[in-house]
Every structure is written in C-alpha cells, then in structure tokens.
Amino acid sequence: RIMSMWLFFFLTAFNVSLFCKAEVCPCDTKELCEQIRDEKDFEVLVFDVGQKAWKSYDWDKVTTVAAFGKYDSELMCHAHSKGARLVLKGDVSISEMVDPANRTAWVTEKVDLAKKQFMDGINLDIEEEVAESSPEYYALTALVRETTEAFHREIPGSQVSFDVAWSPKCIDKRCYDYVGIAESCDLLFVMSYDEQSQIWGDCVAMANAPFNQTLTAYRQYLAMNVDPKKLVMGVPWYGYDYPCLDLSQEGVCTLAKVPFRGAPCSDAVGRQVPYSAMMKQVNGSMSGRLWDNVQLAPYYIYKDQSGQAHQVWYDDPESIALKVAYVRDQGLRGTGMWNGNLLDYSNNPVAKQQTKDMWEALMGL
Numbered sequence: 618r619i620m621s622m623w624l625f626f627f628l629t630a631f632n633v634s635l636f637c638k639a640e641v642c643p644c645d646t647k648e649l650c651e652q653i654r655d656e657k658d659f660e661v662l663v664f665d666v667g668q669k670a671w672k673s674y675d676w677d678k679v680t681t682v683a684a685f686g687k688y689d690s691e692l693m694c695h696a697h698s699k700g701a702r703l704v705l706k707g708d709v710s711i712s713e714m715v716d717p718a719n720r721t722a723w724v725t726e727k728v729d730l731a732k733k734q735f736m737d738g739i740n741l742d743i744e745e746e747v748a749e750s751s752p753e754y755y756a757l758t759a760l761v762r763e764t765t766e767a768f769h770r771e772i773p774g775s776q777v778s779f780d781v782a783w784s785p786k787c788i789d790k791r792c793y794d795y796v797g798i799a800e801s802c803d804l805l806f807v808m809s810y811d812e813q814s815q816i817w818g819d820c821v822a823m824a825n826a827p828f829n830q831t832l833t834a835y836r837q838y839l840a841m842n843v844d845p846k847k848l849v850m851g852v853p854w855y856g857y858d859y860p861c862l863d864l865s866q867e868g869v870c871t872l873a874k875v876p877f878r879g880a881p882c883s884d885a886v887g888r889q890v891p892y893s894a895m896m897k898q899v900n901g902s903m904s905g906r907l908w909d910n911v912q913l914a915p916y917y918i919y920k921d922q923s924g925q926a927h928q929v930w931y932d933d934p935e936s937i938a939l940k941v942a943y944v945r946d947q948g949l950r951g952t953g954m955w956n957g958n959l960l961d962y963s964n965n966p967v968a969k970q971q972t973k974d975m976w977e978a979l980m981g982l
C-alpha cells in the first residue's frame with residue numbers, strides 16, 4: 618500500500634513536469650504556435666483590451682497586438698495566421714525594480730509566460746513618475762535593456778516595445794532616460810494623446826492631441842537622436858467630454874481646476890469617450906461637428922439634461938491623417954492606437970464606413 622502511494626505520487630509529479638515542459642498548442646496546426654520573426658515595413662500596433670472585438674480588426678494592417686485584456690489563445694492563433702505578433706503587457710512598480718535580483722526574477726517570469734502562451738514579445742507600459750538621475754531612473758533603463766536581451770535570446774524575432782509620453786520633456790513628471798530606453802528596446806510607442814494632462818495656461822477645453830503640439834514633440838525625440846525607425850505614433854480612438862463652467866460666445870469652454878502632478882488644471886476634469894459613442898452623439902448635438910483651425914481637430918458642443926454645456930474634443934480620420942502624414946514624411950516606424958476596441962464594429966452601414974475610415978487613416982496613404 619505504501620509502495621502504491623509512492624508510485625502514485627511519482628507518476629503525478631512526472632505528469633505535471635511533462636505537462637509544464639511541453640505546452641500543448643491550442644491552434645488548428647502547430648505551426649500557428651510558432652513565434653513571428655518577420656519584420657513588416659510599416660508597423661501598426663494595436664492595443665486590445667479584451668473580448669472579441671479583435672475579430673473585426675483590419676488584419677491586413679495589424680502587425681502587433683498588445684494583449685491588455687485576458688489572454689486569449691484564439692487571438693494568438695489568429696494573429697499568427699496573419700503574420701502579426703501578440704505581445705504581453707508589462708507593468709511593474711519601478712521602486713521594486715531597483716534591486717537587480719528582483720529585475721531578473723521579473724524578466725524571467727515574463728519570458729516564461731510569453732513562451733508558455735506562444736507570444737511574440739512584450740509591451741512595457743510603465744507610466745509612473747520618476748525623477749531624473751534617481752535610482753528608479755537607472756533601474757527603469759536597466760529593466761528595459763534586460764527585458765529586451767532576455768526576450769531576444771529566448772524568443773528569436775520577438776519584439777519589446779516601451780510606451781512613452783507624447784513628449785520627452787518630463788510630461789506628468791515622467792523624467793525617464795528616453796535616449797537610453799530607445800536604445801534598449803525595439804521601439805517606442807509614443808502616446809500622442811492625453812496632451813492636456815497638465816494644463817499650465819488658461820484652464821479651458823482643448824484637443825486631446827493638437828496637431829502642432831504633437832509634431833513638435835516628435836521633433837524633440839528626433840533632436841535627441843532617437844532613431845526615427847524606433848518611433849511609432851500612437852493616436853487616440855477616444856476623445857474627452859468636458860463639462861463647461863462657462864461657454865463663451867467665441868466657444869471657449871472654461872473648466873473647473875483639477876490639478877495633476879504639479880499642474881493646476883488637467884484633462885482629468887473631462888471624461889474619456891470612445892469614438893463609437895461620439896459618432897452616435899455628434900450629428901444630433903447642438904453644434905454638429907466643428908473644426909478647430911489652429912489645433913486641427915474636430916469638436917462639438919451639446920447640452921446635458923441639467924442644461925450644462927459640454928465641449929467634446931476628439932480625433933477622426935481627418936485629424937489623424939494630418940498627423941500620420943508626418944509619420945510617412947519622416948519615415949517613422951508606424952502607427953498604432955489606444956485602443957482597438959473603441960470603434961463600432963456593428964453591421965450598421967454608417968458605422969461600418971466610419972470604422973473602415975479610422976483603420977485606413979492609420980496607414981496615411
């Protein structure tokens with residue numbers, strides 16, 4: 618009896634170790650579990666936040682999907698069948714990464730997870746504030762470098778990307794070593810949105826990603842000698858709905874002051890709204906679609922049930938195409954968006970066309 622119990626434990630342990638070593642490929646063919654190695658000329662990096670919207674993505678354009686929702690093996694198989702990468706989300710508190718042993722443990726865990734799930738890299742989304750030349754400043758760059766080294770070594774052809782603020786000038790107190798980080802990974806996803814997170818001047822509603830301000834920030838990255846082939850322009854598929862304390866005759870929407878990371882006024886007073894929701898509201902709004910000739914962005918005004926005016930600022934194919942023209946012009950690596958789920962993928966013909974136009978605008982052709 619004792620013998621048979623030992624045998625039982627032995628066999629169970631043996632099975633578990635076998636199972637952990639050789640993961641079973643969940644795809645129709647085992648080739649679909651092989652990681653992608655090819656590089657496309659123009660990157661289109663999509664953030665996916667879960668569920669099944671990915672089934673409606675324009676897969677002729679997608680090159681990388683960052684899985685910010687729950688892991689979905691069906692999405693992995695599908696992405697691979699289209700030659701697209703599926704990458705992990707990497708998010709960690711920087712103070713815990715100052716210790717090199719902790720970094721190694723973290724990187725090892727992520728590489729193992731990626732392998733186990735047949736994934737093609739990782740997107741590091743760390744948006745914490747960091748002071749220049751602090752221990753965290755150096756730890757962050759080291760983390761990016763060590764992550765890239767481990768992924769490239771363990772998963773040939775894998776991609777390590779890092780999400781940066783719209784400008785390298787200590788936006789939201791993120792004073793990172795942008796040059797060192799760019800050199801230490803495959804690409805920077807520039808989050809060209811939330812550009813009103815710190816409003817230093819008049820506390821009024823403005824565009825999420827004004828044309829001139831957005832491009833000025835790319836010039837800053839390039840002036841630091843960041844390789845243009847490492848820059849992916851991230852555009853917003855959402856806008857901001859701002860309640861106006863006062864809406865002037867000229868259409869200036871004054872905001873209540875909500876401070877953010879040292880700035881007295883912020884877009885935090887607004888509400889983020891998906892493109893799909895704004896497209897349902899704009900035509901019936903008080904103003905209809907308006908166009909700002911300075912910021913080169915669309916907006917509209919509506920009144921809520923209490924009679925308060927709201928100004929809604931967003932991006933659409935017209936404003937996005939203007940910015941993507943710069944990506945083409947400067948030979949940047951590509952485009953992407955936050956996030957893929959925010960369009961209307963229903964069968965409504967108007968929605969279908971709007972969704973198609975949004976995907977097209979990413980290509981800047």
Ligand SMILES: *[C@@H]1O[C@H](CO)[C@@H](O)[C@H](O)[C@H]1NC(C)=O
Binds near residue numbers: 713
């Ligand atoms: C290492 O990481 C753990 C959590 O993963 C954390 O609790 C701990 O404080 C870290 N140690 C150091 C020295 O940073």
Ligand SMILES: *[C@@H]1O[C@H](CO)[C@@H](O)[C@H](O)[C@H]1NC(C)=O
Binds near residue numbers: 829830833
């Ligand atoms: C463009 O933006 C930069 C930085 O935000 C600013 O200094 C400059 O005045 C702007 N130029 C125009 C034409 O708006």
Ligand SMILES: *[C@@H]1O[C@H](CO)[C@@H](O)[C@H](O)[C@H]1NC(C)=O
Binds near residue numbers: 896897900967
């Ligand atoms: C809103 O108006 C525009 C321009 O007239 C039109 O192209 C679009 O189809 C309308 N959207 C909806 C949802 O009806």
